[in-house]
Amino acid sequence: MRLSPTEQKYILHWGEMGTRWGVNRTVAQIHALLFLANRPMHAEEIVEALNVARSNVSTSLKELQSWGLVKVSHVLGDRRDHFVALQDVWEIFRVIIEERKRREIDPTLSALRECAIEAEQDRTMEDATRERMAQVLDFMEMLASSYEDYKHLPPATLKRFITMGGKVARML
Structure with a gap:
């Protein structure tokens, strides 16, 4: 697969962003390549397109599969595994x-809950410290609860909600 200069730039940038988000650069680049590809690709094509080691491609593909971002696809007449990335940005x-x-x-929530229980028993801890720990737990529980409220929304509804966000904030 020959990549255009724009495709190369996109893939390189996606790799850079991946490292900033705590994702291995090659994992992010392979994801970008498969996202841009218009057909399933086998590992050797990925190696050639990105000029990375075959072992690195194999490991990266396993990680992408574990995240559910890439799936194995089979091509008639070819025994090799081919790979495709999710194409819907909302689903990604x-x-x-x-x-x-x-x-x-x-x-993190599990650890914070354990700490909150232990803090109640810890008589050496100052009340102000215990209160700050409780505030962090409350905040994290609020975020998790909000996520649960929104995760089942259809993409169109979620998009409208996000678009309204700034207007709602200004109104409040």
Whole structure:
């Protein structure tokens, strides 16, 4: 697959953004490549297009599959696995948010809840410290609860909601 200069720029930038979001650069670049591709690609094509090691491509594809962003596809007459990325940006957004919540927010909430229980028993802790810990827990629980309220909204409704956000804030 020959990439145009614009496609190269897009893929390189997506890789840079991935590193800022805590995602391996190659993982993000492969995701961008598959997102832009108009057909399923096998690993050797990805290696050639991005000029990265085959082992790196294999590992990255497994990670993308674990996130649910890339799926295996089969091509008639070819025994190799081919890969396709989700194409709907709203679905990509939903999957990423859901996975980040599961991997980051949920464990944090569990730890904060444990700390809140322990803080009630910890007589060496000052009340002001206990209160700040409770505020963080309340904030994180509010975020998680809000996510649960919005995650089942259809993309069109969510888009309207996001578009209204600035107007609602100004009104309030």
